[in-house]
Amino acid sequence: MDSIQTDVTLQHLSEEDQKFLLGLVENGGPEHDEYKEFTAIVNNLEDPELDYFRNVIGESLNENTLIGHGFVKPYGYPGDFSIIHNIYKYYVNPDEKYRNWDRFFQAQAGAQAVRNRKDYFLKRCSEIDQKEKGEQHVLILGSGPATDVNEYLHSNPDSRLRFDLVDFDQHAIDFAMQQNEPFKDAINYYKINVLRFKPYQWYDLIWSAGLFDYFKDKHFVYMVNKYYKYLAEGGEFIIGNFSNSNPTRRLMEVLSDWYLVHRSKYDLIRMALEAEAKEEQVEVEMEELGVNLFLRIKAA
Numbered sequence: 001m002d003s004i005q006t007d008v009t010l011q012h013l014s015e016e017d018q019k020f021l022l023g024l025v026e027n028g029g030p031e032h033d034e035y036k037e038f039t040a041i042v043n044n045l046e047d048p049e050l051d052y053f054r055n056v057i058g059e060s061l062n063e064n065t066l067i068g069h070g071f072v073k074p075y076g077y078p079g080d081f082s083i084i085h086n087i088y089k090y091y092v093n094p095d096e097k098y099r100n101w102d103r104f105f106q107a108q109a110g111a112q113a114v115r116n117r118k119d120y121f122l123k124r125c126s127e128i129d130q131k132e133k134g135e136q137h138v139l140i141l142g143s144g145p146a147t148d149v150n151e152y153l154h155s156n157p158d159s160r161l162r163f164d165l166v167d168f169d170q171h172a173i174d175f176a177m178q179q180n181e182p183f184k185d186a187i188n189y190y191k192i193n194v195l196r197f198k199p200y201q202w203y204d205l206i207w208s209a210g211l212f213d214y215f216k217d218k219h220f221v222y223m224v225n226k227y228y229k230y231l232a233e234g235g236e237f238i239i240g241n242f243s244n245s246n247p248t249r250r251l252m253e254v255l256s257d258w259y260l261v262h263r264s265k266y267d268l269i270r271m272a273l274e275a276e277a278k279e280e281q282v283e284v285e286m287e288e289l290g291v292n293l294f295l296r297i298k299a300a
């Protein structure tokens with residue numbers, strides 16, 4: 001009797017829901033008017049039901065879709081350079097077997113927040129570039145595709161910013177190098193774990209997005225404390241972290257097996273203070289959707 005009840009719980013999805021989901025797979029993902037129904041199904045799933053659900057939509061969870069790329073993790077972790085680049089470029093697979101899934105993914109607040117955080121970074125770079133000093137140094141921790149740097153240097157060919165990019169994935173470094181070949185004089189690459197990298201200079205900006213939201217609190221605090229000391233006078237350390245009000249959270253977890261440590265403004269301030277920053281040096285901003293928060297720590 002017990003085992004029958006367990007099976008019923010695991011199957012949870014009604015026949016109607018299953019039919020609806022199979023229809024989506026056939027149609028290459030949800031149409032716009034199906035987003036609400038699909039999201040409601042996903043948001044109501046419990047963890048023990050995930051395998052069953054993923055079996056039903058299994059044909060779509062492959063590398064041809066953005067959600068499937070997250071799920072398959074061809075480079076061993078979700079949120080790799082390639083998916084981030086594709087979010088920035090608003091990539092949609094032209095194949096109708098997959099197109100609607102990509103449109104759906106790109107329409108999510110989480111994806112828009114990633115694009116917004118790039119724009120936020122571009123603004124910070126431009127502010128630093130306008131300072132009257134000579135070369136300005138920017139360190140990026142977990143630099144990924146460096147599409148943000150590419151966009152900045154492309155639009156600011158006379159920039160005095162010099163970038164040091166740190167990433168432990170050789171594929172990410174290769175991709176970043178290739179697309180930034182025209183700007184090679186302005187960029188140095190370091191293939192190393194950020195926990196081990198030792199800076200050899202001070203920076204006007206230390207930037208990290210899409211990295212700290214994978215760290216537990218104790219690593220977060222360790223990293224702030226470690227890098228904060230490398231800020232030049234007037235410099236800033238800015239860390240992006242998904243907010244715990246991210247409406248795309250469950251979709252990322254269920255569809256792409258992509259788990260982040262979501263945090264509040266107060267979590268970020270508390271950890272900055274634990275890392276020995278002073279209250280008056282710390283503030284938290286957000287992009288326009290409020291999905292990505294930015295912890296800003298000014299040099300002492």
Ligand SMILES: C[S@@+](CC[C@H](N)C(=O)[O-])C[C@H]1O[C@@H](n2cnc3c(N)ncnc32)[C@H](O)[C@@H]1O
Pocket residue numbers: 079080081084141142143144145146147148166167168169172192193194195208209210211
């Ligand atoms: C989500 S991507 C973000 C890329 C970029 N910051 C952006 O926002 O466009 C995270 C990147 O951090 C890198 N990464 C993750 N953990 C790392 C670590 N401990 N040391 C160095 N790089 C790391 C990954 O290889 C990946 O390229």
